[in-house]
Amino acid sequence: MKDNLIYPDVVQWAVPFFIAAILIEFAWIALKNRGGRYETRDAITSLIMGAGNVASGILLGFIAWGFFMFLWELTPLDLGASVWVVVLCFVLDDLRYYWVHRFGHRIRWVWASHVNHHSSQHYNLTTALRQTWTGTFTFMMIVRAPLILLGFHPAMVLFAGGLNLIYQFWIHTEAIGKMPRWFEAVMNTPSHHRAHHGRNARYLDCNYAGVFIIWDKMFGTFVAEQDHDRVDYGLVHNLGTFNPIRVAFHEWVGIWQDVTQPGLTLRQRLAYAFAPPGYSHDGSRATSEMIKADFVAQHPEETGTPGLASRNLQAKGDRVYQFDAGPS
Amino acid sequence: MPLEILLVLVVGGIGGIALLLHLSGRSELLVMSREEARAAWLRHVPGDDILDVTVSHTGHAALVQTNEGPGLIWAFGADTVARHLVDFDLLDLEEGLAVVFHDYSAPRVHLQLTEAERQRWRELMRP
Numbered sequence: 001m002k003d004n005l006i007y008p009d010v011v012q013w014a015v016p017f018f019i020a021a022i023l024i025e026f027a028w029i030a031l032k033n034r035g036g037r038y039e040t041r042d043a044i045t046s047l048i049m050g051a052g053n054v055a056s057g058i059l060l061g062f063i064a065w066g067f068f069m070f071l072w073e074l075t076p077l078d079l080g081a082s083v084w085v086v087v088l089c090f091v092l093d094d095l096r097y098y099w100v101h102r103f104g105h106r107i108r109w110v111w112a113s114h115v116n117h118h119s120s121q122h123y124n125l126t127t128a129l130r131q132t133w134t135g136t137f138t139f140m141m142i143v144r145a146p147l148i149l150l151g152f153h154p155a156m157v158l159f160a161g162g163l164n165l166i167y168q169f170w171i172h173t174e175a176i177g178k179m180p181r182w183f184e185a186v187m188n189t190p191s192h193h194r195a196h197h198g199r200n201a202r203y204l205d206c207n208y209a210g211v212f213i214i215w216d217k218m219f220g221t222f223v224a225e226q227d228h229d230r231v232d233y234g235l236v237h238n239l240g241t242f243n244p245i246r247v248a249f250h251e252w253v254g255i256w257q258d259v260t261q262p263g264l265t266l267r268q269r270l271a272y273a274f275a276p277p278g279y280s281h282d283g284s285r286a287t288s289e290m291i292k293a294d295f296v297a298q299h300p301e302e303t304g305t306p307g308l309a310s311r312n313l314q315a316k317g318d319r320v321y322q323f324d325a326g327p328s
Numbered sequence: 329m330p331l332e333i334l335l336v337l338v339v340g341g342i343g344g345i346a347l348l349l350h351l352s353g354r355s356e357l358l359v360m361s362r363e364e365a366r367a368a369w370l371r372h373v374p375g376d377d378i379l380d381v382t383v384s385h386t387g388h389a390a391l392v393q394t395n396e397g398p399g400l401i402w403a404f405g406a407d408t409v410a411r412h413l414v415d416f417d418l419l420d421l422e423e424g425l426a427v428v429f430h431d432y433s434a435p436r437v438h439l440q441l442t443e444a445e446r447q448r449w450r451e452l453m454r455p
Contacts, residue, residue: 012329012334015334039349041405239434246433250433295374
């Protein structure tokens with residue numbers, strides 16, 4: 001086994017590229033007067049979130065690393081470090097990313113970490129850097145376990161994850177419309193990822209891909225950006241603060257307030273932490289399925305269009321049944 | 329990458345980009361007309377019926393009367409944020425009012441109002 005395999009921390013090395021690309025995108029928007037928007041405090045918040053993400057990786061990275069090395073000691077498999085193994089690792093890690101990202105939108109505990117990435121009402125290259133500070137506490141490092149047990153070295157898995165993150169940087173832009181058709185068919189692109197960042201009913205919970213959009217097409221979560229439904233960026237309930245501390249922790253605070261309110265059953269408390277965002281024990285809030293159903297009720301002509309197929313919809317009364325039925 | 333160089337890059341990058349954006353006019357607060365405030369409210373709360381809209385003299389905030397009760401929409405940089413007025417405190421300020429929401433994600437809004445507006449808004453903001 002190769003215990004001393006070392007790869008560069010590519011995300012840290014990409015920081016100068018990130019800064020240069022932001023300056024180029026801003027210059028393009030300023031010169032052309034199109035292709036996106038920048039706002040000072042929004043951008044500063046995004047950049048501080050990015051810096052905090054790197055800092056949290058330096059401070060807490062040992063937890064995931066320790067877990068991965070524990071698994072590496074357990075597994076009898078070692079696929080080596082050839083180029084083809086790295087390529088395979090990258091592709092499989094992208095599949096891992098798809099599911100972690102999907103869990104990030106469908107499990108409130110994981111959403112509490114990921115929500116800050118969606119909290120800007122802007123969509124530019126600084127938005128790409130609006131990353132979580134609390135990813136370690138979601139325990140989503142578990143989803144990487146199969147890769148390591150299959151014989152991919154932990155350093156290689158983290159290297160692939162870093163490359164994945166760097167790929168996703170450039171797709172956070174309105175300055176690029178559509179890429180060539182073959183590219184749009186296989187790869188995640190600015191167009192696909194704009195849809196992912198939409199708070200419009202149609203675009204909720206779609207396009208979880210990191211690098212290859214084929215995962216969304218395989219698992220039924222792909223929604224193409226629609227010309228007649230311009231993407232409205234941000235959260236269903238947008239934040240009223242630029243304070244990075246509040247951006248980083250607001251959903252965790254929300255979970256705590258919901259879980260500890262008096263008069264709930266244990267099942268309801270657990271649902272506030274682990275059910276999809278928008279769950280409430282009394283039906284006072286709306287999940288993405290309910291929001292889609294409400295939208296279709298108001299716009300019946302949109303029924304069956306991308307993102308608004310009947311399987312994506314859920315009537316209001318069904319939700320309380322789904323999570324609260326059964327003994328408490 | 330050595331931590332010292334990373335730190336210089338991060339601090340310098342954030343500072344430089346912030347300065348560039350500010351000097352190029354990207355710090356200006358949104359100004360809303362009555363119709364823009366109405367449209368912005370419906371963007372945030374699409375299910376509401378709007379009964380009336382009162383825009384502040386600065387255009388940075390508006391009170392919205394809806395079938396769900398009164399709401400406040402305010403400029404948030406170049407964008408807007410909206411909240412129904414259900415759980416909040418009001419504080420008098422020299423330049424207007426402070427709305428203190430009991431909401432970790434939108435803690436406080438400062439409203440620039442004339443003395444006449446302040447009296448009127450206090451009345452309208454009652455749930």
